Amino acid sequence: MRLRLRIATTLALLVALVVPALAQASGSAVIRDCTDDGQLSRSYSQSDYAQALAHLPADIDEYSDCRDVIRRAQLGGAGGGSSSNGGGGSGTGGGTTSSGGGGTSSGAPAATGDGTGSAAAAADPLAGATADERSAYQRAVAAGSAPVKLDGRPITPGTLGGATHTGLSDLPTPLIVILALLALGGLGAAGLGTRRLVLGRRTA
Structure with missing residues (x-):
């Protein structure tokens, strides 16, 4: 009984760690997508864009146009x-x-x-935007769907090009480790149950 309680407690703690890791992973995927070639190769949810803008590293924010690219994609995804x-x-x-x-x-x-x-x-989406971001938004609204140049390349708002990168490689290493621990915990619980069943039959 104590062993089952320990296993259940361990699994609950691992699940509690997975939930925030998944939220951060979605924003990290947007940042990685932008830093690959300076543009987004797929569309993301508004929550993903917000996570990416909130956790954008200082060096990427300073030396790249990723904040503008992500902000434009966020505004384009807002639709009408x-x-x-x-x-x-x-x-x-x-x-x-x-x-x-x-x-x-x-x-x-x-x-x-x-x-x-x-x-x-x-x-x-501009509820937490800075004055510069609001100004950029006003310019984007005035320009409509006209293409703009970022890093010398024309970018059309709402149009995302390039190959789509999906799969297990998009998950961060800590999340993969946690999922592996969850799988091992389930296998361990199943093994203990089988062992007790075998020992019970032998003693009977």
Whole structure:
């Protein structure tokens, strides 16, 4: 009974370590993809982009355009949200007087009477952006889908080229070790159960 309790506790601790490692791995995959050739070869979720921007190493941030590339991909993945965010100051009736946020530089839509403005603001990818990032966003909205040059190469927002890199090699080494330990723990528990069953039959 004590052995089962120890095994269950060990597995629970390993699972608790896997969850944050998976979240960080998704952001690390975006960073590795960008540092390979200066562009993203596939699309990622908004959470992956946010993790990558939050954990972007200082040297990559300083000596590469990865922050701009990831930010543009994040804005492109937001879909049609850019047009609604840019026009937050347009006529929304009498429900815009409470917050007055429709005319700010971030372009966030003002709150309307039915609460749709606050819901759109909650999904605003620029909620934690700096002044430089907001300025770059405004320029991207003004340019529309026109290609831009990054490191001498034309990049079209929303269009990702190159080969897709997937597979076990994208996982970080600590996560692979944890998964291996989980597998070994399961095999050990199964082996102990089999041994007890055999010993019980012999004594019987």
